Amino acid sequence: MTTIEIGRLLRASTVGCVVGCRVSRLEAPALGGMVRIPVGDREGDEVYGLIYDIHIDDDGLVRQLVTAENVTDEVILDNRMNRNVPVEISVLFVGFKRGEHIKHLLPPRPPLSLDSIYLCDQQEICNFTSTGRFGYFRHILREGEFPAGEVLAAHIQQAALAQNDCGNAGWVNLAVQELITLLRDDYPTLMAVLGALSDASVSL
Numbered sequence: 001m002t003t004i005e006i007g008r009l010l011r012a013s014t015v016g017c018v019v020g021c022r023v024s025r026l027e028a029p030a031l032g033g034m035v036r037i038p039v040g041d042r043e044g045d046e047v048y049g050l051i052y053d054i055h056i057d058d059d060g061l062v063r064q065l066v067t068a069e070n071v072t073d074e075v076i077l078d079n080r081m082n083r084n085v086p087v088e089i090s091v092l093f094v095g096f097k098r099g100e101h102i103k104h105l106l107p108p109r110p111p112l113s114l115d116s117i118y119l120c121d122q123q124e125i126c127n128f129t130s131t132g133r134f135g136y137f138r139h140i141l142r143e144g145e146f147p148a149g150e151v152l153a154a155h156i157q158q159a160a161l162a163q164n165d166c167g168n169a170g171w172v173n174l175a176v177q178e179l180i181t182l183l184r185d186d187y188p189t190l191m192a193v194l195g196a197l198s199d200a201s202v203s204l
Contacts, residue, residue: 004028004119007089009037012110016049019089019117029054029089032154034120034128037111045098047107048120048128048136049091050155052146056087090146091117094136095128102128104135125162129171134178141182141189148189152179153196 006029007021017037021029029035033051096107120128128136140148140155156175163171176197183190 003121005116006035006119007087007117009111009113009115009117010088011113014093014106014108014110016090016092017111017117019091021087021089028119030154030158032151032156032158034125034155034158035091035117036120036124037115037117039096039107039109039111039115042099044100046096047093047111048095048097048102049093050140050151051089052092052151053090054087055090089117092139092146092151094139095131102131104132104139106139122162122165125159126166126168129159129163129175130166130168134175137178137182147192147196149192149196152193153199156197 007019010018010020012018029051031051031054035049035051037047037049039045039047093106093110095102095104097103137152140152156172159175160172163169176194179193180190183193
């Protein structure tokens with residue numbers, strides 16, 4: 001697949017980052033999508049993350065347009081495509097790669113401002129999600145700032161498609177079994193996750 005750059009990093013910590021994105025590139029990223037950020041001087045060193053929020057801010061002109069009457073399609077398109085409408089993508093870090101080794105740990109240091117961020121292709125998703133025993137799930141379940149069930153359902157749906165393309169049709173069953181094990185003492189969260197998976201039509 002063609003590498004798709006979706007934006008550049010605005011701010012970051014060792015837990016996650018916020019990326020600035022142009023509206024013209026907004027069709028590519030989606031909730032639960034896996035992304036990567038090349039870091040350091042060594043080729044192949046990367047930080048991996050999951051998109052958990054896409055935030056579109058307003059500005060003075062947008063506030064005027066939403067209250068105006070008879071705004072034409074041309075004006076709306078011009079405002080979206082030709083102006084720098086602020087779009088922010090929030091990413092949760094779930095692992096990193098150093099050389100050829102993928103780890104489901106938080107990165108040793110965050111990426112730097114203006115680093116480019118890319119969508120992972122099918123093979124990269126397979127490589128990351130097949131490593132270890134779903135250790136990156138704990139990063140998603142630990143966060144309380146977003147609906148973990150919805151993010152997990154979106155991620156598993158996308159990862160299952162990638163794993164099927166890579167010949168690993170049983171991956172999704174292993175992933176769900178691991179979630180059940182991790183959440184066996186947290187029934188409300190488990191039901192929320194399983195409900196979101198069901199609504200996302202994830203085939204088990």
